[in-house]
Amino acid sequence: MSFDIDVKRTVGGRSIALSCSTESPLVALVGPSGVGKTSVLDMVAGIASPDRGRIAVAGQTLFDSDAGIDIPAAQRQAGYVFQDRRLFPHMRVRANLAYGRRAATTMNMDDVLAFLGIGHLLDRWPHSLSGGEAQRVAIGRALLSGPRFLLLDEPLSSLDRDRKADILDAIDQIRGRSPIPILYVTHDIGEAERLSALVVTMRE
Numbered sequence: 001m002s003f004d005i006d007v008k009r010t011v012g013g014r015s016i017a018l019s020c021s022t023e024s025p026l027v028a029l030v031g032p033s034g035v036g037k038t039s040v041l042d043m044v045a046g047i048a049s050p051d052r053g054r055i056a057v058a059g060q061t062l063f064d065s066d067a068g069i070d071i072p073a074a075q076r077q078a079g080y081v082f083q084d085r086r087l088f089p090h091m092r093v094r095a096n097l098a099y100g101r102r103a104a105t106t107m108n109m110d111d112v113l114a115f116l117g118i119g120h121l122l123d124r125w126p127h128s129l130s131g132g133e134a135q136r137v138a139i140g141r142a143l144l145s146g147p148r149f150l151l152l153d154e155p156l157s158s159l160d161r162d163r164k165a166d167i168l169d170a171i172d173q174i175r176g177r178s179p180i181p182i183l184y185v186t187h188d189i190g191e192a193e194r195l196s197a198l199v200v201t202m203r204e
């Protein structure tokens with residue numbers, strides 16, 4: 001099972017729930033704004049706790065309220081690419097990529113630089129990057145951290161059509177090189193279809 005998730009959480013008076021058990025290595029989470037997609041990624045990453053439920057990824061239980069299991073975020077080894085990218089502004093791209101890097105990853109630095117096309121950006125500061133460049137650096141940093149799974153929160157938001165195509169190609173490349181499960185939040189069902197993802201719809 002790549003993702004086995006059954007969680008409930010109330011945030012700001014709103015009830016967020018998701019139930020999804022699948023073998024699919026790529027799951028696209030879709031649904032209206034505010035339904036709780038980012039909250040689900042936060043729960044899988046371990047930076048928010050469900051009120052109750054169970055989360056297992058790639059066969060490992062990360063959270064189980066009945067069994068009293070709640071693996072700390074740092075031990076879950078999520079490669080999380082946030083909606084707002086969140087590069088460290090005081091570090092050049094090289095240092096951003098090196099942050100949290102683990103030696104034993106399926107992809108080394110040269111691999112990641114080449115297939116994401118970011119080698120020429122190493123000495124740049126985050127504020128000087130375009131949206132698409134910053135997004136590719138954020139994805140590269142997540143990959144180099146040796147993740148057991150990837151959480152991508154609307155990685156194509158605010159990019160133009162060409163840059164969107166670049167990032168979709170990059171995600172295809174990741175899937176070809178590394179078998180880790182990917183949970184991908186999007187508003188655009190067309191993106192999910194382009195990636196042949198299993199689509200899971202969250203409803204209010």
Ligand SMILES: Nc1ncnc2c1ncn2[C@@H]1O[C@H](COP(=O)(O)OP(=O)(O)OP(=O)(O)O)[C@@H](O)[C@H]1O
Nearest residue numbers: 011012014016031032033034035036037038039040
């Ligand atoms: N810290 C918080 N305090 C109060 N309410 C919050 C907080 N964080 C999120 N919420 C609320 O929880 C709900 C789910 O938010 P979330 O960001 O998970 O939704 P989303 O589906 O990812 O939305 P979008 O598609 O707009 O990014 C929203 O109603 C939001 O206002």
